[in-house]
Amino acid sequence: MRPGIARYDGNAEWYDETFSAFHHQNAQAWFRECLGPGGGAVCLDVACGTGRSGRILREMGYRAVGFDISADQLRFARPRLAAAVRADARRLPLPGASADVATGMYFHTDTEDFAAVVGEVARCLRPGGRFAYLGVHPCYVGPFVYRLDERQDQALTFKPGYGTGGSGTGGWTSRGSGDGSRIGGRVGFHHKTLASFLQAFGNAGLILRSVREFVAPDGGILPWDLALLTEKPRPAGRQIPRASR
Numbered sequence: 001m002r003p004g005i006a007r008y009d010g011n012a013e014w015y016d017e018t019f020s021a022f023h024h025q026n027a028q029a030w031f032r033e034c035l036g037p038g039g040g041a042v043c044l045d046v047a048c049g050t051g052r053s054g055r056i057l058r059e060m061g062y063r064a065v066g067f068d069i070s071a072d073q074l075r076f077a078r079p080r081l082a083a084a085v086r087a088d089a090r091r092l093p094l095p096g097a098s099a100d101v102a103t104g105m106y107f108h109t110d111t112e113d114f115a116a117v118v119g120e121v122a123r124c125l126r127p128g129g130r131f132a133y134l135g136v137h138p139c140y141v142g143p144f145v146y147r148l149d150e151r152q153d154q155a156l157t158f159k160p161g162y163g164t165g166g167s168g169t170g171g172w173t174s175r176g177s178g179d180g181s182r183i184g185g186r187v188g189f190h191h192k193t194l195a196s197f198l199q200a201f202g203n204a205g206l207i208l209r210s211v212r213e214f215v216a217p218d219g220g221i222l223p224w225d226l227a228l229l230t231e232k233p234r235p236a237g238r239q240i241p242r243a244s245r
């Protein structure tokens, strides 16, 4: 495995200023609904960045342990999370089957190896453990569509670029994400097709429990974010009926 590149080193200050708040209310509500009260349990926050999920996870009663490859991002995360560890999420410094809950937000476009990260999260989860992931929608956010004028135009124009580049399943682009964040120009943007995004969870053996699409808080024509709640299966014969969990 080639060492991961900390693309956000040198960009953490900008990232923290630009994305200081947690995500929109709908996403917060979804996280609360999916994960339920933490009761002091550890929640792995994979690719935690500056730790902006820390407040909501703390409010929900979780002890958030963040992992990120960027030392610069972790400077901001440390005071916001119970612990923040520098690690490549493709190889987390954790024993197998050691965590009940993991979250991840807005990082599938930051790694070419998303499937490896999801596989690693699955390794770390106990059977029955859950992984909640929220990120930009593979179909509607990327270098192939400019999203900033849709409210005034009541229209969207899609250009070529979905699923092209690199391996044919997407690829790095500095053209940006079309969402005005300028993130592509700074750290690159690795688009995933919907198929390769979903397949990452399937390859890891995770079961899909909930899927949601979110429009931007100020409206828009098409969804902006996609969220999945997945679960690591219990060994056969040890399934517990949903109602009694």
Ligand SMILES: C[S@@+](CC[C@H](N)C(=O)[O-])C[C@H]1O[C@@H](n2cnc3c(N)ncnc32)[C@H](O)[C@@H]1O
Residues within 6 Å of the ligand: 004, 006, 007, 008, 019, 046, 047, 048, 049, 050, 051, 052, 067, 068, 069, 070, 073, 087, 088, 089, 090, 104, 105, 106, 107, 110, 111
């Ligand atoms: C867009 S930021 C999202 C941060 C945070 N989850 C949030 O919602 O604000 C993407 C993060 O993924 C991290 N990252 C990218 N590849 C990684 C890897 N292989 N292992 C760990 N972190 C990684 C980057 O350093 C960056 O902090």
